Amino acid sequence: MSLFVRRQIPIAIVAITSIVVMADYFLKIPQTGPVVKDLQNWGVILSAYALGFGAVNLFIVHTRHISKRASGQWPFSIWLLFILAVFAVVGVFIGPSSAQYMWIYNASYFALSATIYSSTGFYIASGCYRALRARNAQAVILLIVGSLALIRNAPAMAAGFPIFVDIDAWLNSVPTTSAQRGIMIGAALGAIALGVRTMIGRETAFLGRRTEAER
Amino acid sequence: MLVAGRIFALGMLIALWIFIIGCMEMAKKKLPTFRKLAGLDALPEMVGRAAEMNRPVHFTTGLGELTGTVAPQLVAGLAVLGYLSELAAKYGVKIVYTVYQPQVMPLATELMREAYVRAGKAEAFDQEDQIRFLSSEQFAYAAAVQGYAERERPAANVMIGPFYAESQLFAETFFRVGSIQLAGTARGYQIPFFAVVCDYLLIGEEIFAAGAYLSKDPMQGGSIQGQDYGKIIAWILMFVGVLLTAAGSPAIMDLLKM
Numbered sequence: 001m002s003l004f005v006r007r008q009i010p011i012a013i014v015a016i017t018s019i020v021v022m023a024d025y026f027l028k029i030p031q032t033g034p035v036v037k038d039l040q041n042w043g044v045i046l047s048a049y050a051l052g053f054g055a056v057n058l059f060i061v062h063t064r065h066i067s068k069r070a071s072g073q074w075p076f077s078i079w080l081l082f083i084l085a086v087f088a089v090v091g092v093f094i095g096p097s098s099a100q101y102m103w104i105y106n107a108s109y110f111a112l113s114a115t116i117y118s119s120t121g122f123y124i125a126s127g128c129y130r131a132l133r134a135r136n137a138q139a140v141i142l143l144i145v146g147s148l149a150l151i152r153n154a155p156a157m158a159a160g161f162p163i164f165v166d167i168d169a170w171l172n173s174v175p176t177t178s179a180q181r182g183i184m185i186g187a188a189l190g191a192i193a194l195g196v197r198t199m200i201g202r203e204t205a206f207l208g209r210r211t212e213a214e215r
Numbered sequence: 216m217l218v219a220g221r222i223f224a225l226g227m228l229i230a231l232w233i234f235i236i237g238c239m240e241m242a243k244k245k246l247p248t249f250r251k252l253a254g255l256d257a258l259p260e261m262v263g264r265a266a267e268m269n270r271p272v273h274f275t276t277g278l279g280e281l282t283g284t285v286a287p288q289l290v291a292g293l294a295v296l297g298y299l300s301e302l303a304a305k306y307g308v309k310i311v312y313t314v315y316q317p318q319v320m321p322l323a324t325e326l327m328r329e330a331y332v333r334a335g336k337a338e339a340f341d342q343e344d345q346i347r348f349l350s351s352e353q354f355a356y357a358a359a360v361q362g363y364a365e366r367e368r369p370a371a372n373v374m375i376g377p378f379y380a381e382s383q384l385f386a387e388t389f390f391r392v393g394s395i396q397l398a399g400t401a402r403g404y405q406i407p408f409f410a411v412v413c414d415y416l417l418i419g420e421e422i423f424a425a426g427a428y429l430s431k432d433p434m435q436g437g438s439i440q441g442q443d444y445g446k447i448i449a450w451i452l453m454f455v456g457v458l459l460t461a462a463g464s465p466a467i468m469d470l471l472k473m
Binding site for chain 2: 025026027028040043046047050052053054055056058060061064072073076107111115116117119120123124125126128130133138177180183184185186187189190192193194195196197198200202203205
């Protein structure tokens with residue numbers, strides 16, 4: 001495939017699409033509204049289509065695991081493919097909004113999802129244990145601030161020593177918020193610079209890096 | 216013609232574009248100097264460690280998708296994936312990219328295949344094994360990544376993109392299996408989790424600079440200098456805004472609402 005097809009056409013599509021979407025946001029041009037709506041719909045259709053790629057990839061990867069009897073993996077792969085088939089059959093033949101489909105979804109995915117989410121607390125606790133060790137000056141600051149936040153969030157301590165509520169509120173609204181905003185402004189500027197590089201075709205990492213000859 | 220309330224933002228955007236493109240042009244003559252980004256400089260060391268241990272390298276862009284406000288973070292992550300794939304191919308290390316959004320798969324496939332071709336190892340690239348779609352549901356994806364980490368125990372883990380509640384699950388699990396870790400996100404709430412657990416960290420804008428930093432392309436480097444001029448403008452606006460607001464003048468607020 002020629003370099004023109006592989007690089008220039010995608011870059012042109014990115015640049016034109018970006019300009020149209022930005023024009024719709026900043027300018028009152030009646031013609032851009034429907035175009036942007038269409039572009040968004042294309043995005044949704046492409047995403048749905050890409051899901052097919054994902055399903056095929058899942059099927060190939062797990063079929064391989066089963067055929068190779070991958071250690072510690074292949075029984076789970078059988079289970080995954082079985083569940084994939086159950087969801088596909090129920091979804092296609094009874095409907096994704098049917099009571100049966102919703103029951104399977106709520107009884108399996110919702111419960112498991114909530115379990116994984118709640119396990120975050122244990123991971124945070126172990127991370128916290130490692131973080132709150134006074135190894136250097138920065139770690140000491142982290143230890144002090146972390147301890148204050150812990151004390152404030154313990155109901156008995158907050159009730160007995162309301163000063164900790166005020167300290168925590170100040171920490172949250174002044175140093176934390178200002179640091180967060182600094183990061184946010186920097187990130188926004190970085191995203192704009194990335195956008196400019198992408199639109200003018202300098203940032204082509206998402207298409208594969210350029211060789212010296214192509215620069 | 217112009218949408219009310221967005222005029223100032225448009226003006227700022229155009230000013231930034233001028234700065235960025237101007238700096239990119241100037242960088243052709245003189246490359247600006249950059250501070251070192253330890254996390255990106257450590258990538259060869261991370262892949263080298265994986266080669267020594269004969270274990271894979273894991274890469275994820277988190278819950279990144281190509282549409283929406285987090286798309287730039289995903290693109291920034293893909294820039295690092297390309298570089299990392301080429302390194303992995305050269306060192307003969309398997310790199311596994313676990314995918315959350317299947318729409319990213321064609322991009323990642325092209326990107327990684329090209330990286331392997333550039334390294335002269337095209338035949339070593341196994342698309343199905345190295346680009347694995349896990350799930351488009353947040354915690355199903357998180358559980359699958361944790362399962363992958365426990366089973367294959369990668370020597371290095373690189374996470375660049377938008378992360379949410381799964382950030383701590385990933386960082387802790389890979390820490391437990393002994394992976395050396397680089398994490399980067401522009402989502403402020405997740406940065407502390409990564410800072411506590413990971414060996415290297417890219418904060419906010421650093422992930423967007425990663426592609427330019429790794430490419431060694433003077434023009435891309437110049438764009439980062441242009442971005443710094445944007446910071447100077449932001450500083451001036453904040454300083455003037457604080458002074459005017461303290462003096463009781465709503466001028467700066469009126470300007471921002473234009």
